[in-house]
Structure formats: structure tokens, C-alpha cells
Amino acid sequence: MIDERFSALLDGELAHAEAAELLQRMTHEPALRAAWTRQHRAHALLRGQACAGLGESLAQRIRKQIQQESLIERSSNVVDMTERLLRADSQNADGAAEQATPVTAAAVSMQLVRSSTAAKQAVAPVPARRRTMAASLALAASLVVAAVLVPQMDVIQAPGNIQSASQVASLGWTGVDPATAQKLDDFLLDHHSVAESTLVSLPTAAHLASTGIGPGVALGDVSGQLIDAAYQQR
Amino acid sequence: MKNTSGQLLTGILATMLCVAWSSAALAEPPEQVAADTRAWLQRMAEAIRTLDYQGVLVYGSLGNMRTMHLVHRYRNGREQERLQTLSGEPVEILRDDDVVTCIHPRDHRVTVDRRELHGMIKEFAHLAEPAARRSYRIVREPDARVLQRSCHVYSFLPRDQFRYGYRVFADQQTALPLRIDTINSRQQVIEQVMFTQISFPSSISDAALTPKVDASQYEWTKLHAADGVHLHGQSQWVAQRLPQGFQLVGFRATQPASSNRPVEHLLYSDGLATVSVFVTPHSQQGRYFEGVSSLGPVHAFGRKYEGYQISVLGDVPAVTVRLIGDHLDLREK
Numbered sequence: 001m002i003d004e005r006f007s008a009l010l011d012g013e014l015a016h017a018e019a020a021e022l023l024q025r026m027t028h029e030p031a032l033r034a035a036w037t038r039q040h041r042a043h044a045l046l047r048g049q050a051c052a053g054l055g056e057s058l059a060q061r062i063r064k065q066i067q068q069e070s071l072i073e074r075s076s077n078v079v080d081m082t083e084r085l086l087r088a089d090s091q092n093a094d095g096a097a098e099q100a101t102p103v104t105a106a107a108v109s110m111q112l113v114r115s116s117t118a119a120k121q122a123v124a125p126v127p128a129r130r131r132t133m134a135a136s137l138a139l140a141a142s143l144v145v146a147a148v149l150v151p152q153m154d155v156i157q158a159p160g161n162i163q164s165a166s167q168v169a170s171l172g173w174t175g176v177d178p179a180t181a182q183k184l185d186d187f188l189l190d191h192h193s194v195a196e197s198t199l200v201s202l203p204t205a206a207h208l209a210s211t212g213i214g215p216g217v218a219l220g221d222v223s224g225q226l227i228d229a230a231y232q233q234r
Numbered sequence: 235m236k237n238t239s240g241q242l243l244t245g246i247l248a249t250m251l252c253v254a255w256s257s258a259a260l261a262e263p264p265e266q267v268a269a270d271t272r273a274w275l276q277r278m279a280e281a282i283r284t285l286d287y288q289g290v291l292v293y294g295s296l297g298n299m300r301t302m303h304l305v306h307r308y309r310n311g312r313e314q315e316r317l318q319t320l321s322g323e324p325v326e327i328l329r330d331d332d333v334v335t336c337i338h339p340r341d342h343r344v345t346v347d348r349r350e351l352h353g354m355i356k357e358f359a360h361l362a363e364p365a366a367r368r369s370y371r372i373v374r375e376p377d378a379r380v381l382q383r384s385c386h387v388y389s390f391l392p393r394d395q396f397r398y399g400y401r402v403f404a405d406q407q408t409a410l411p412l413r414i415d416t417i418n419s420r421q422q423v424i425e426q427v428m429f430t431q432i433s434f435p436s437s438i439s440d441a442a443l444t445p446k447v448d449a450s451q452y453e454w455t456k457l458h459a460a461d462g463v464h465l466h467g468q469s470q471w472v473a474q475r476l477p478q479g480f481q482l483v484g485f486r487a488t489q490p491a492s493s494n495r496p497v498e499h500l501l502y503s504d505g506l507a508t509v510s511v512f513v514t515p516h517s518q519q520g521r522y523f524e525g526v527s528s529l530g531p532v533h534a535f536g537r538k539y540e541g542y543q544i545s546v547l548g549d550v551p552a553v554t555v556r557l558i559g560d561h562l563d564l565r566e567k
Contacts, residue, residue, distance in 0.1 A: 173527045173534065180523045184534050187547055190499065191510035 271372055274386060274404065281409040284308045288442065289432035290320070295425040295530045307438040316443045326445045337445055342452045369393055369479030369504045378403055380412040381432055390506070395419050396477035396554040397507040398531065408434060416531060419551070424531050468565070469498055471513055475561035477554055479504035495542075502548075502558065509548035509558055516543045526552045535559040 025032055173181040288305040301320040307313075315329040326337040336345045375387035385403040392399050399421075403413040412432060416425035469485040484501040495515040502509045516522060522543055523536030534547035535555035539562070546559040 173529050175525070176523060176527045177521065179520065180527075180536075183523065184527065184529070184545070184547065187510065187512050187534070187545055188529070188532065190512075191501075191508070191547055 271374065271388065274388070274409070277409040278402070278404050278411055281404075282306075282411065283313060285408060285410055285434065286436075286438050287408075287410060287432060287434050288438065289429045291427060292430050293425075293427050301430075305438060305442045307443060314443050316445070318446065324447075326447065328443070328445060337447060337449050337452070339447045339449075344449050344452045344454045346454065346456050369397065370399070370506065375401070377406070380405075381429060383407065383412065383432075385412060389417075391417075392419065394478060395551060396480075396557070397504060397550055398424070400506075403428075416549075418531075469500055470496075470565050471498055471500060471511070471562055472565045473500075473502065473511070473558050473561050474563050475557065476502060477504070477557060480507075480509065480558075483508075507548065507550050507554075509546060509550055509554060511558060511562060512543075512545045512547075513562070514543045514545070516541055526556060528552065540564075 173184050176184065286307050288303075291302045291304050293300045293302070300322055303318045303320055305316045307315075313329070313331055315327075317327045317329075319325045324339045326339075328335040328337070334347045336347075338344070369392065371391045371393055373389040373391055375389055378385050378387050380403050384406045386406055388402045388404070390400045390402075399417040399419075401415040401417060401423075402411050404411045410432075413426070413428040415423045418424050469482075469487065473482070480502045481504075482500060483503045486499045487496045488498075489496050497515070498511075498513040500511040500513075502511070516538065522538040523534075523545060524538065525536065527534045527536075532547060532549050533552040533555045534545060535552070535558075536543065536545045537559055538544070544559055544562055546555040546562070548555060
């Protein structure tokens with residue numbers, strides 16, 4: 001029975017609520033985690049995927065996940081929580097010691113997705129977790145755009161099967177297969193995010209004139225690295 | 235009654251004459267008008283950032299309609315905003331200067347990101363500059379009313395088929411844009427954002443900027459930059475031909491762990507419209523994306539090139555992404 005649910009989870013066919021519940025259970029039940037690891041590995045082998053990190057235990061990967069990229073806490077105050085999250089991030093950047101944090105379903109899900117991103121990265125530069133966790137923020141350069149588009153992306157990301165388009169509802173690209181639509185979704189998120197961030201720094205003609213460069217100069221020469229800065233900022 | 239009808243008719247005729255005159259007079263702004271327009275655009279951008287306002291926004295695009303509640307406050311140089319969807323999937327987005335918090339009640343998830351946020355209006359200000367006016371014609375339209383408020387109306391009409399146009403209705407009193415239409419080459423509205431309710435309270439409380447859902451038990455995640463090793467230097471790709479006014483405004487290359495070939499993202503812009511080009515090594519398993527696809531007013535074009543997948547997309551007509559994609563080439567060493 002549990003194997004069937006794992007299989008459905010891997011294939012992206014498990015209902016969102018069920019997937020969340022299963023992932024939550026895995027954080028607390030070692031036996032379930034072990035079963036999941038076995039099934040996930042078998043599934044990956046069947047699919048011929050190169051899954052980096054499979055040699056690590058789930059606990060190791062979760063710990064690494066928390067240390068490297070995610071702080072998941074609970075708080076009674078949104079503003080306070082936001083500040084703590086950002087502060088922790090800057091501390092991480094400074095190499096400060098980190099506090100152990102509760103492991104949640106999201107951490108499990110994200111790390112397992114990450115463990116098989118090799119194939120994904122070959123076709124798209126956007127890590128799966130961004131689509132999974134926060135499609136809206138990549139679009140939030142325009143809050144309106146974010147609010148409009150994100151609800152359509154009813155993101156459900158089952159671990160281990162990131163190529164399956166059935167897991168993520170596409171925005172509705174015309175005339176393309178689901179896998180391509182998913183890639184285009186990723187590209188669109190990146191496009192909106194970087195375009196907005198970059199253009200705000202784009203020197204206007206007046207600005208260029210004031211700096212003696214003058215209008216009509218190839219802006220790419222001036223701001224070619226801005227896009228990189230925009231990425232780094234996120 | 236008859237007299238009233240006559241007066242009404244006279245009034246309509248007079249109005250039409252005025253409209254015709256003002257349209258003709260302002261269709262192609264001379265320098266003084268351009269300066270006024272520039273001042274107005276800057277006022278609009280400033281109003282969006284520094285005014286306190288709240289209201290209901292409606293977004294519509296090709297059969298898709300969403301309603302949102304927006305609260306905006308500017309206090310002591312700090313800009314704060316709360317946007318809550320009123321239809322469809324519940325989402326709350328909080329902004330505190332450059333920190334954006336997204337709450338997804340249905341998924342019990344919260345994401346936090348730090349980034350600059352600027353909307354379309356701030357980019358409109360570029361359009362009053364001479365360089366941008368080579369791509370767009372700015373037309374001061376007859377004044378109109380939105381929400382019983384008198385508005386100045388500006389149209390930014392593309393000079394060719396490679397970009398969309400925009401029509402902005404700005405409140406005369408506050409300069410806040412109350413409605414923005416995106417229009418295609420046939421002057422049809424293809425996307426629209428409009429306030430259906432607006433107020434300018436003397437002060438906005440902290441409570442109004444507090445989320446309506448208790449997210450304390452949700453999963454919180456801080457977003458980070460994309461994976462891969464960032465490469466510096468020049469792109470190995472170049473667009474041999476671009477639509478008038480477009481130029482490269484940025485590029486980013488990443489070396490994924492899974493490939494010895496970098497993934498590149500090039501960004502082109504005419505000052506308002508933006509187009510992204512993604513060049514990715516093609517995976518053995520996947521299919522190539524070839525041809526044109528669309529998502530509302532957004533268009534994408536794909537083609538294969540020597541083992542690479544070239545994907546071009548942006549809020550521009552199909553002809554634009556196709557032109558850029560067709561003329562992307564490896565730079566000569």
C-alpha cells in the first residue's frame with residue numbers, strides 16, 4: 001500500500017494533500033524514510049537517471065539542505081519571521097554557525113528534488129525548487145503579474161521525477177508538449193525576474209548623457225553585467 | 235426638455251471638436267510637449283512609489299480575469315505594500331522595500347526574497363527620452379474618466395510591429411495611473427490592469443499591511459540565486475539582427491555541473507519591452523522546442539542549433555521572438 005503511494009508520488013500522480021501528508025510523515029518515521037529511499041533509488045535506476053547524492057543518507061541530505069539553502073522555522077509574526085530569515089541568510093553568508101532547525105516536509109521534498117537535478121540542469125538553468133517553492137517571487141517584480149500568474153501554477157512537485165510535466169500545471173503555452181511548456185514556464189519566471197531587476201538599473205539616455213557617454217551607446221557595454229547582478233541579488 | 239437635448243447635443247459636438255483638435259495637436263509632440271510628457275511620466279512614477287493608497291485592482295488578459303486588493307504606504311522613505319488576491323487561488327504578497335514575502339495559504343507555504351521591485355510605470359519614464367521615442371510614439375490622448383476621476387491619457391504606440399503599445403490613464407489630481415492597457419498593432423486591448431476602487435487615506439495603519447492569514451505555522455523558505463557556477467566575460471552568442479531599438483542589456487552564463495557547455499541567458503530591451511534568449515545544451519532525452527508558442531501576450535520561439543536549444547521569449551509579438559531567434563549565432567572566435 002505504501003509502495004503504491006510512493007510510486008504515485010514519484011510519478012506525480014498523488015494528490016497534493018496526500019503528498020504533503022506523506023512527506024510530513026517521512027520526516028518523523030525512519031522506517032518510512034528508508035522505504036522511500038529504496039523505492040526512490042529503484043525508480044531512478046529504472047529511469048536511467050544519474051542521481052547525485054543517492055549515496056548519502058536522507059538525514060545527511062536534509063542536514064545539508066538546511067545548512068546550505070533553507071531555513072525553515074516557525075514564528076508567530078510574519079514580519080519578525082521575515083527578518084529572521086533574512087538575517088540568518090546573511091549570517092550564513094558570513095560563515096556564522098547555524099542553528100539546527102526543525103525538518104519539515106518541504107526540506108525533504110526540496111532535497112530529493114535536488115538529488116536528481118543533473119538531468120534537469122542539462123535542459124534548463126532554473127533549479128526545480130524555485131518553481132516548486134516560490135514561482136511567485138520570481139515574478140514578483142510586478143506584484144500584479146505575480147498575483148495573476150502564480151495561482152495558475154498550482155505547484156506540486158513530487159520528488160525524484162522532475163521531468164514529469166504532470167506534476168506542475170503549466171501556464172498554458174500553446175502548441176507545445178507538456179515538458180516543453182514546463183521549460184517555458186521556467187524561462188518565463190527567469191525572464192520576468194531578471195528583466196525587471198536589470199531594467200531598473202538600465203541607464204536612461206539622459207543618464208548616459210550626463211555621464212558623458214551620450215545616448216545611442218550600446219547599453220550592453222555599460223550594463224552587460226547587470227543581469228548577473230540581478231541573479232546574484234535573488 | 236428639448237432645450238436640454240439641444241444643449242446636450244451642442245455639448246457633445248463641442249467636445250468632439252475639442253477632442254479632434256487636441257488629438258491632432260498632440261499626436262506627435264513637439265519638444266515642449268515632450269518635456270511636459272516627460273515631467274508627467276516622472277510624476278506618475280513618483281506617485282506610484284510615494285503616495286498612500288488602497289483599492290481594488292482588476293487584471294484582465296485574453297479571457298483571464300483576476301481581482302486583487304492593494305494597499306500601499308510610503309513613510310519615512312520606506313515603501314510597503316500588500317497585495318491580496320480576491321479571486322482564484324488565494325495569495326498574499328507583502329513588500330517591504332526590497333523584501334518580498336509571498337504567502338500561499340492553500341499550500342501552507344511562505345517564501346521570502348530580497349530584490350528590487352519596479353513595475354512597468356517606472357520604465358515608462360524612459361520613453362520620454364529621445365532614444366526610446368525612436369521605437370515608440372507618445373500620444374497625448376483626450377482626457378478620460380476612471381472611477382469618476384479625471385485622468386490624463388498617454389499612449390505609447392510602437393512604431394513597428396516588433397513591440398506592443400501601452401495606454402496609461404493617470405489621475406490628474408495625484409498622477410497615480412488608474413488604468414493601463416496593453417495594445418497590439420491593431421490598437422486592440424490585449425491586457426488590462428485597472429483600479430475599480432481607489433482611496434487615498436491620510437494614513438495607512440500597520441494593520442492594513444498585515445497579512446490576513448496566520449502564516450506562523452507555515453513552511454518558510456528563503457530563495458536564493460540559481461545554481462551553477464557563474465561565468466564572467468562575453469557571451470559566446472550574438473544576435474546578428476535585432477528589431478529597431480533593441481539592444482543587449484545584460485547576459486549571464488552559468489556552468490552547470492552536468493555539462494561542459496555553459497547555459498546562457500541574454501536579455502534584450504528597447505527600454506520598455508524585454509526579450510530573453512536562453513541557450514541551453516540540449517539533453518539527449520528531451521525533444522527540441524521548435525517554432526512559436528504563446529501564453530497570452532507572451533510569445534516564445536525555439537530552434538535547435540548544433541546541439542543547443544535556443545529559446546527566445548518575452549512580452550512581445552511573435553515576429554519579434556522569431557526574428558531574434560532566427561538570427562542568433564555563435565560569435566566568431
